[in-house]
Amino acid sequence: MSENVSNHIHKTSKKRKKALWIVLATSVLVLIGLIFYALFRRPVVESVTHEAGTFINIEEFLINERIQGEFVTNIEEIGISDLGEYTIQIQVKDKVYSCIMTIVDTLPPSGSALSPETLEEILPLPEDCVVNIEDATEVTVSYKEVPDVNKAGNVDTVILLQDKGGNVTEIPVTIIVLADTEAPVIEGAVDLSIDEGMTLEYLEGIAVTDNKDENPSLIVDDSQVDLNQGGEYEAVYIATDKAGNIAKQPIKVIVIPDVLAPVIEGTQDITVEVGGSISYRKGVTVTDDKDENPTLTIDNSQVDLETPGIYEVIYTATDRKGNASTATIQVTVKSLETLAMEQEVYEKAADILARITDESMTDMEKAFAIYRWTLTSIGYTGSSDKSDWIKGAYQAFKNRSGDCYTYFAAAKALYNVAGIENVDIVKSDTSRSSHYWSLINLGDGWYHVDCTPRSGSGDNFFMVTDAELEAYSSLHRNSHIFDGSLYPERATESVQHMVNYSNGTLNQ
Numbered sequence: 001m002s003e004n005v006s007n008h009i010h011k012t013s014k015k016r017k018k019a020l021w022i023v024l025a026t027s028v029l030v031l032i033g034l035i036f037y038a039l040f041r042r043p044v045v046e047s048v049t050h051e052a053g054t055f056i057n058i059e060e061f062l063i064n065e066r067i068q069g070e071f072v073t074n075i076e077e078i079g080i081s082d083l084g085e086y087t088i089q090i091q092v093k094d095k096v097y098s099c100i101m102t103i104v105d106t107l108p109p110s111g112s113a114l115s116p117e118t119l120e121e122i123l124p125l126p127e128d129c130v131v132n133i134e135d136a137t138e139v140t141v142s143y144k145e146v147p148d149v150n151k152a153g154n155v156d157t158v159i160l161l162q163d164k165g166g167n168v169t170e171i172p173v174t175i176i177v178l179a180d181t182e183a184p185v186i187e188g189a190v191d192l193s194i195d196e197g198m199t200l201e202y203l204e205g206i207a208v209t210d211n212k213d214e215n216p217s218l219i220v221d222d223s224q225v226d227l228n229q230g231g232e233y234e235a236v237y238i239a240t241d242k243a244g245n246i247a248k249q250p251i252k253v254i255v256i257p258d259v260l261a262p263v264i265e266g267t268q269d270i271t272v273e274v275g276g277s278i279s280y281r282k283g284v285t286v287t288d289d290k291d292e293n294p295t296l297t298i299d300n301s302q303v304d305l306e307t308p309g310i311y312e313v314i315y316t317a318t319d320r321k322g323n324a325s326t327a328t329i330q331v332t333v334k335s336l337e338t339l340a341m342e343q344e345v346y347e348k349a350a351d352i353l354a355r356i357t358d359e360s361m362t363d364m365e366k367a368f369a370i371y372r373w374t375l376t377s378i379g380y381t382g383s384s385d386k387s388d389w390i391k392g393a394y395q396a397f398k399n400r401s402g403d404c405y406t407y408f409a410a411a412k413a414l415y416n417v418a419g420i421e422n423v424d425i426v427k428s429d430t431s432r433s434s435h436y437w438s439l440i441n442l443g444d445g446w447y448h449v450d451c452t453p454r455s456g457s458g459d460n461f462f463m464v465t466d467a468e469l470e471a472y473s474s475l476h477r478n479s480h481i482f483d484g485s486l487y488p489e490r491a492t493e494s495v496q497h498m499v500n501y502s503n504g505t506l507n508q
């Protein structure tokens, strides 16, 4: 028994010793572990969450403040407001550790309400409703609900400030909506001047703007202006905005009267054979100082194209204002026989002229040669057909005889071919006898030429003045009396000292 007891005691003692050893060994292992942990544990945290807008401090990354470390990553290159994840490298002693830094924005923005003024129907920008906005990240500004600003008054609304982190701040504001009381502004209005009868483009160059209305209306009141009557008038531009504000801008309108008649150009006498036709407008133009399209009427009611004769045609041009001018032409209707006779007369005249003149002669020498040829080449028989000078010339060239009409007509044909300006002149008092002669103009005025030989005396009439003709006429029963008012004004300077009738030459 005692041995058993002794054994039992001995066994108990052994068990205790064993437990003690286990505790001791465990403690040693824990201690060793702690020493290892202290000596070799990671000094840098695995991850960091950083609030945007604050300074990035090395201590955020170290497990306690006894550890000394420094950034390997250039931390200044990271925007402190740029949200996101960054891998940051940190050196502690001679080892480099990585850490994930996440920049977050958890703080809502702040701002101060304004009370912006606006006009009816014009919504202020939400940015204009808040000032002093502050946040670490970019903030967008918007209306929570778009306010109704269509009517004047105070409108309460809410502005939302939202940052990059999704944080939202609501700011109540009051918008002051004002009615539009400002009239539009008219620009470009100037006094206008225009020719009578024209139309005015009043609105050309006129601009209207308004403080609120993008399209204010613009009209012109020209009820006082009469564009068809010269004078000075007033017109008024009237601009109106949507709110009914009106601006008025008067201008002066000067209407320049049209007092000048149109000018007719290109009319000329027309010769046509019996039964022929005439285009009266051909080559005729009408212009006016003010009217771009003056009217032209042609009165040819007197013309009888079926009957030979000389007829008048009257052109009348009228401008818009009623100023009128006229031009008259003669239409000569000739029989075919007369036209043929005319052609023969001119052929014969050309033959004669070629014989009695040459290129070296002056116009006066040519005229004198015509005078001498006519005077001496035709015999006086005292009768002729006076219905047409062509007939007279025909008789002169064919028969070489006739009366004063024959001489006059022959000379006229020769003057025409020689290009000498001439006018027919007739005796005004034909109670005793009729007589025909010419006025010619060589550039120094009109002179009388009478190629009819006078019986008896050696009287000569080459380029004589009225006075010289009158001196003869008064002594010879008014042989050359005429109505001076019917003819172009005559020259008064005598050229008789140049004329040598006896030997047929001119003194230069």
Ligand SMILES: [Ca+2]
Pocket (backbone or CB within 6 Å): 105, 106, 107, 108, 109, 135, 136, 137, 163, 165, 167
């Ligand atoms: Ca924020």
Ligand SMILES: [Ca+2]
Pocket (backbone or CB within 6 Å): 180, 181, 182, 183, 184, 210, 211, 212, 213, 241, 243, 245
């Ligand atoms: Ca306005």
Ligand SMILES: [Ca+2]
Pocket (backbone or CB within 6 Å): 258, 259, 260, 261, 262, 288, 289, 290, 291, 319, 323
């Ligand atoms: Ca005119």
